[in-house]
Amino acid sequence: MPSVCLYFQVHQPFRVKKYSYFNIGHDHQYFNGEGADSLNNRRIFEKVAGKCYLPANRTLLDMLERHPAFRASFSFSGVFLEQAEHYAPAVLESFRDLVRTGRVEVLGETYHHSLSFLGSRDEFARQVAMQGEKVRRLFGVKPKVFRNTELIYSNEVAQLAERLGFRGILAEGADHILGWRSPNFVYRPVGTKKIGLLLKNYRLSDDIAFRFSSRAWAEWPLSADKFASWVNQVNGNGTNVNLFMDYETFGEHQWADTGIFEFMRHLPEQVLKHPDNDFATPSELLARHRPVAELDVPHFVSWADVERDLSAWRGNPLQDDAFAAVYRLEKPVQESGDAVLMDDWRKLQTSDHFYYMCTKWFADGDVHAYFNPYESPYEAFTSYMNAVEDLRLRLETKGGEHV
């Protein structure tokens, strides 16, 4: 019997405003873009709250109330939660309502939605602890299953997550790591003893997240009963169907007029029509099913782009320079003991900054352009590097030594 495992990523970065060379040295507010541009974080948050978070949470709460068997899970970046607290407390409260049902699991991740696993394992562990603490404080629960930023995963990520106390980890069910295997089982990461690996069924996930409104798609329009029939096909050939996606799929990537909310609203009853189907949270899946086999993933995979690798964030010299520049400041930032400097440094680690510098303009070009608030990757790079340089100067001033 396949259990449908819904996992939604909820994140909004603190975008760096247009920060020119002339800002360096006197303007230390990197994230306070104002006006009508796409770098105004408050404006963006309020827009997405109205289009996605609030209506999607209402839909989900309705689904939970009508279907006792329905389950879902979320991970919230700490920077999302901060913005929710400041810009839209009603959004935070509506997520709390979902978690209070006891049938919505909150997962662990890095507080700053960062690439810190690639830059500094110490910083990674600190950010995971920070996010766990924030979740505990806001939702009263302790994350037991981990998902790394952008589902970046390898054996090493799983091994470290196990050492940090997690019992499960999420990853992309990328073709090149699966080969002939199915993503619809629980696996054991190589080099671990206790942690279970849940893989995204990317075909079914992307049918909702990317193809749902595409009229060029042969399966358009996608109805809940049609989708449930695809889930039913897994019966006998898998224990779980993991549907992992950005929460902004609902209302923001797929607008309300595409019917996405109605699709979701009807999904539980259609899935549950088959007596062998149900829904499960990641922790429930791991409690029910022992791993069927070890899965060896020596190289990084992610859920981004057709390559499912790191090239969305670490694929060109601009990104590599920016990445090196920010992690070069780790030691002086830590030594400074200055909470404000530390906070700015961490906000500059958010993966989105590097994504905006991506210069891939082939198959994934449309996706990158859609998500990029800057006019070009070079503009993103310039603003970012100027902000990092200002931070470096502040550290130098603070510490009195050359950084």
Next chain:
Amino acid sequence: MNGKMTALEAKRLLMEANPAWKAFWFHNGPVARSLKQLSETLPKVKADVFNHHVNAIKNDLAAWVRDVIGDKQLAGDMAKAKTQTAAADLVANRVAELEKNLAAEPRKKAAAKKK
């Protein structure tokens, strides 16, 4: 096929239904739990599905036949097959060979009993 293979071994290679997690999971498509099922499915999958599993970088079919079915001879041959027709023919021939081997077994037993 090597003549030393026992009927039991031939039967195992041919028909053993592996647990679901050991099935060959065709991308966007059906699953095959045994060599027999693979011989029925492989000719029918779309070309892009075949190419998804067999390309310059990998050959999932050969890996599955080697690691799950345990038929090293067929796996070696399939590793060299670059087209869907060639791969399907190899599996079909192997299945026919194993079935022949199995069908001959009762006759062999009867002849031995007579003697």
